[in-house]
Amino acid sequence: MPIQLKIALLISLIVYIFIVSISVRHKTIRINYLIFWCIIGIGMITALIIPDFVKKISNLLGFKAPVNMLLVSSIFMILFLIHDFTRIITKEQNKNILLIQELSMLKKRIEILEKEEK
Amino acid sequence: MKIILIIPAYNEQENILNTVNKIKNSRLNIDYIVINDGSKDNTEKILQENHLNHINLINNLGIGGAVQTGYKYAYENNYDIAIQFDGDGQHDVNYVEKICKPIIDEEVDMVIGSRYLDKSESEFQSTFMRRFGSSIISIFIRLCCKKKITDPTSGFRAVNKKVIKEFAKNYPTEYPEPESTVSLLVNNYNIKEIPVSMNARCGGKSSIELFKTVDYMVKVIFAIIVDSISFKIRRKQ
DSSP states (O other): OOHHHHHHHHHHHHHHHHHHHHHHHTTOSOHHHHHHHHHHHHHHHHHHHOHHHHHHHHHHTTOSSHHHHHHHHHHHHHHHHHHHHHHHHHHHHHHHHHHHHHHHHHHHHHHHHHHHHO | OOEEEEEEESSOTTTHHHHHHHHHHSSOOOEEEEEEOSOSSSHHHHHHHTTOOEEEOSSOOHHHHHHHHHHHHHHHTTOSEEEEOOTTSOBOGGGHHHHHHHHHTTSOSEEEEESSSSTTTOSOOOOHHHHHHHHHHHHHHHHHHSOOOSOTTOOOEEEOHHHHHHHHHOOOSSSHHHHHHHHHHHTTOOEEEEEOOBOOOSSSOOSSOGGGHHHHHHHHHHHHHHHHHHHHHHHHO
């Protein structure tokens, strides 16, 4: 692996760890979502420390160049992530609808009770 | 028999009072509940000032979420029949008795008021594009559920207690009218259509604009196919 690429990968890895650690510190990412980002981080570290490992795996899977394997796996990972987000958004939307309905009905019931008390 | 009209209203300041007054002035012994779907105009003010029975949704949920709130209210208050009734003055209160009759006679579980069943009945037949859209949706419902529904997008429909319970728990909120019809058909509920007359909107703006018709139609057809398959799988399980 050329030294320029190693430096670029190292810088992006530092930035990546910094961003993820901020999210962990401020608890803006739940633990079960954090697992995904940690796996990505481990993958980046592995590629930096043992570049031959990526090459060997890409050869094993029949890719002509390691970069092709990285590109394909990135696309699949992004697709998986988008699907997971869509699932989570739908779930949250359903929860929102339920909350709005129940809260609005409770408000109505409170109004009735207040009127009865008067 | 306890009957309730569920009236969803979004920005209906021009029509809502008229619609409710027509119901009150009719000789029908029925209750009503207006579901104010987070209107941005004076709908809420009108409802409060005139002491109309209503629920204010704290945020806009769309027609499906609003109507489901009505079904939840009907279920909690033990109503025998719930009728969806638009707040924009499109539906005629004189048809309420007619739409309830097959349910009172325990003939069916849901009755849909159709604009297209008997063309002489309804002067207002909506635009060509909407009629075309409706007929395409109708074909797909027939293909997926083997039942002809002439007006699958009609919001004028009555349901019995069993369906009120079902809708209070599960009600499709994206394309509610055709999707709820499919869900009932797949689960072996009986549906009947009766011809009704509908008026053009008295004022305000329709929630389905003309340019959205094609987009709506494509998404509804997709929803019908997905729903019919998933409901069938769930039923088998």
